[in-house]
Amino acid sequence: MRTKKILIPLFRDEVAPRFDLAGEALIVAVSEDGTVEGRQNLVLPNASADDLCDLVLSRDIDTVICGGIEEEYYHYLRWKRVDVLDAVAGTAEAALTRFLAGRLKSGDMLFAGGDGRV
Template sequence: MNKLLIPLQGDYIAPRFDLATEILIVRIEDGTIIGEPRTIIMERPSDEGLCQMIVEENITDLICGGIEELHFNFLEWKKVAIRDAIIGGWQDALQLFLAGTLQSGDILPISTNNHLTL
């Protein structure tokens, strides 16, 4: 089973990892979402708090926009698979992740149907 974390800004992936205050956590098994995804609202943006949450929640995968090298290296050291520099809606990124086709640096087209059925 994988646990995916996506820092959010509304319907989109937060442009910067360290400024996100809304977090989505999704449990995935065999390319299928398990249970109800959780949204967590952080009290304030905190890159260290987010890294700590990732470790405490046993997150295996991270989809994010920009991330500082220090945090990237720390999370990679903690065995988190990171897809960074992703621009676009989180629902589209999640669909591509589930399909196994999301790559770091992907710029996703603006979708007119940004409502994922969970």
């Protein structure tokens, strides 16, 4: 059974609105049955899309859940076979919960009062 890894760039407890300005990241390891096996919060030395891409590749991340991301980085990660769910807004926990339920898609607004379903 292969563990999948998800990375969410953070701004406080929310999905960072911009990939290139994230100062923190949450990495979550998930088993094939959807059980969270581990969580790690990382404080990044500086906000950089290049450094974040390097982190994604060095940690064998399977999926990135992020807010806005420049097209160049989106395509680079996709080329490296990383799934990217972009334009997601809301708390990291809401995004993770919806992802684990198989219901998260690019463009989801997860704040209360958005679509009413978190």
